[in-house]
Amino acid sequence: MHTTLASTRRPSLVREAGLSYFPIALVARLPFAMMVVGVLTLVVSARDSLALGGATSAMTGLGTAIVGPLLGAAADRWGQRRVLLIAGTANSVLLLALAWLAFAPVADGALLIAAFAIGASMPQVAPLSRSRLVGIISRTFRSGDRTRVVNGTMAYESAADEIVFVFGPVIVGLLATTLDPAAPVIGAAVLALVFVSAFALHPSAATGTAAGDAAGVPEQAPARELARPALLTTVLGTLGMGLFFGAMLTSLTAFMSERGAPEQAGLVYGAMGIGSAALALGVAFFPARFTLTARWLTFAAILVAGTLALPFVHSVAGITGSLLIIGIGIGPTLVSQYSLATARSPIGRSATVMTMLGSAVVVGQSAASAITGLVAESAGAQAALVLPIAAAGIVLAAGIANAVFARRP
Incomplete structure (x- = not known):
């Protein structure tokens, strides 16, 4: 029984x-x-x-x-x-x-x-x-x-x-x-x-x-399989997300510093994270006909739309509102990128692919933080707030490239 x-x-x-x-x-x-x-x-x-x-x-x-x-x-x-x-x-x-x-x-x-x-x-x-x-x-x-x-x-x-x-x-x-x-x-x-x-x-x-063969050697696809264009588009997409994170946090810190409250940058940044986490969990309830490719394009477009207002915002309330909209686009986009990368991982290379995406986020974050810091120091926070738009554009462009490769057999 x-x-x-x-x-x-x-x-x-x-x-x-x-x-x-x-x-x-x-x-x-x-x-x-x-x-x-x-x-x-x-x-x-x-x-x-x-x-x-x-x-x-x-x-x-x-x-x-x-x-x-x-x-x-x-x-x-x-x-x-x-x-x-x-x-x-x-x-x-x-x-x-x-x-x-x-x-x-x-x-x-x-x-x-x-x-x-x-x-x-x-x-x-x-x-x-x-x-x-x-x-x-x-x-x-x-x-x-x-x-x-x-x-x-x-x-x-x-x-x-x-x-x-x-x-x-x-x-x-x-x-x-x-x-x-x-x-x-x-x-x-x-x-x-x-x-x-x-x-x-x-x-x-x-x-x-x-899983290994009779001798215990793990079965793995050739390393060259990691360079397939369809897989690399997901790496490019996560690189764009890293660029966005670095540019957004650094430009937001400069924005709050000009208003005498740099220590509150993390709290304001949290408005984006809360919405992003909630929508990321909500992805599990999306219908199957709303494909991963379509989700990437849809929510990357929302991400771009949210960033377009940043250079024109002059109040903490205004930038918090923009971050709430931006957060809607972040979570589902990341979920779509990682899900597509999982589906395209060569045999026995899953951990390698996941660390490629994770490292791409770190590279983008570090590079964008350095560049945005220089822009903020020389031209001010409003100029620095243009850089998240460029980063979001890279995410959307990678999504378009992914859609092209997704149509190929």
């Missing part, structure tokens, strides 16, 4: 992954969300140089961009557990080292090298979580149900990213103002050591390894 019930019971992703998986995976993302802002805050406070702080923060993003996909490839090859334990431990040690180096009598170059190493060793929790959950879905769900469940999973993952990236900078600000400028970096080191290790040791980590 019990055996019959168990065999006919519909699979559940929560049951298959384990209830503890989701809070662990959520908190394990926080070090990544705190990293760029925390390093910037630490270096500016310790060395009293905004230029050095920006350069150090950019080096962190560069390290993640270059090495992140390699960590994903290593996870595809040798499994997530080993890669995450090594990367998480190394990252914690390097973060603590930077907290000491910032106040030590060492050359600025030492900070830049340490920052690059921090970015390079940053555990790719969000991409590997996506890969892990997709692995569970492919093993436990029937083929007819997989697309629906994958879309819902990508919706949850994008909402989780939004939550973390909204509250990460807030936590950095609270720790830096109430304790010490080094506190956010030290806090990120502790979180990485504890929760990334827990994420690595979770039983679900076994699903992050590709």
